[in-house]
Amino acid sequence: MLVKCYGCGLKIDDTATICPHCGRTSPHISDRRLADAVNDAWTKSGRRVNKTNAGFFAMFLGWLGVHRFYIGKWKSGIFYLLMFFSGVGTIVTIPLSIIESFRFWFMPIDKFKTKYGLE
Structure with a gap:
């Protein structure tokens, strides 16, 4: 095959x-x-990404954009960092990251791969 x-x-x-x-x-x-x-996917660079881990990163470090960096979305990760350091953005990034954590946890692996460009 x-x-x-x-x-x-x-x-x-x-x-x-x-x-x-x-x-x-x-x-x-x-x-x-x-x-x-086991809810893993592969990035285009061949690195393994676990959607459960991505959810935990989003829940506990999401306000810094760590979950976005973890799944390979660097631009949005930098956006989260900039929003956090602006002060006002914290009001936006904390709820967004909590919502994304639940999305990661409850999203089927196939949809997770498709949505985030993983293999």
């Missing part, structure tokens, strides 16, 4: 641990299936 390489995006054999095209180490397909079972 062929799967997409996380490095270059070309099709490789699912038993291959290294892409013959770009040389990147790729997790086995069984690891990906296991990740789906």
